[in-house]
């Protein structure tokens with residue numbers, strides 16, 4: 001694998017180094033997963049999942065599963081799901097109190113209820129509304145302000161260019177592009193070449209996202225897209241060590257403390273203890289199931305582990321079933 005010169009993205013007072021970013025994922029990108037990823041290292045910027053800008057001002061960071069955070073989870077970007085312009089200032093003021101390191105605006109979520117209520121990728125159809133959101137947000141914060149988009153509803157180069165340049169002109173500091181159209185599923189190969197087009201239009205850093213599931217994918221995506229950095233989503237839950245591997249193989253960073261051969265069952269156990277020790281009881285089971293869905297892919301018969309977790313009625317039951325599964329694997 002060829003080493004790319006060590007790269008840092010600097011946004012205002014934030015250094016993203018290496019330029020490898022965890023993707024916001026509802027139900028997955030929370031404190032327990034972030035702490036697990038940090039155990040391995042190699043990630044330059046962590047994130048929350050999308051946070052409803054409307055609800056955020058009233059959320060209690062001590063018990064909200066979206067906001068629970070340990071001091072070492074840094075730097076941390078908070079992603080906002082904004083539906084109305086009047087939600088922006090109170091939400092950002094709350095993020096200042098929470099000591100967010102960076103703020104991202106969700107402009108790519110295709111979930112029907114998000115689109116219907118005017119957030120996520122529906123914003124890409126309303127450039128005026130989107131730019132107004134950015135204008136208000138930019139006036140309200142000096143933190144790095146970023147946005148995450150898909151390629152749009154259909155492939156329309158002119159429309160996409162106007163949208164991206166508009167975001168840059170209004171003060172977005174970095175743009176992440178999930179290289180799929182709004183309706184396209186994860187089965188479809190992402191269009192990394194379209195990220196190269198976006199990159200050619202902008203001066204701000206452009207981050208490539210979508211379909212990076214291995215070090216090889218990361219290298220290929222960087223080559224095709226020419227992006228300034230990469231954002232990894234599902235693979236971070238499947239292989240929480242992926243950032244470390246990419247940073248080693250692609251950015252040539254090797255000064256991590258050696259982790260002596262680790263066991264998958266121990267990694268799972270670490271995640272489970274972060275979850276059970278820090279989250280309110282009623283917020284644990286769904287998150288354990290969601291993580292297990294992805295992590296189970298590391299095992300030959302991982303679907304068995306995923307099914308056992310899926311049908312468990314309590315966290316205790318899910319963890320006992322997982323222990324049985326791991327014991328079976330060890331035989």
Ligand SMILES: Cc1cc2nc3c(=O)[nH]c(=O)nc-3n(C[C@H](O)[C@H](O)[C@H](O)COP(=O)(O)O)c2cc1C
Nearest residue numbers: 023024025026049050106178210211212232233234
């Ligand atoms: C379970 C799940 C939840 C997601 N939630 C969000 C979200 O809250 N905000 C967002 O911008 N994208 C969200 N996404 C999209 C991811 O951030 C990312 O763009 C997508 O998974 C493609 O990257 P990947 O191939 O590396 O997973 C979600 C994706 C998944 C699988």
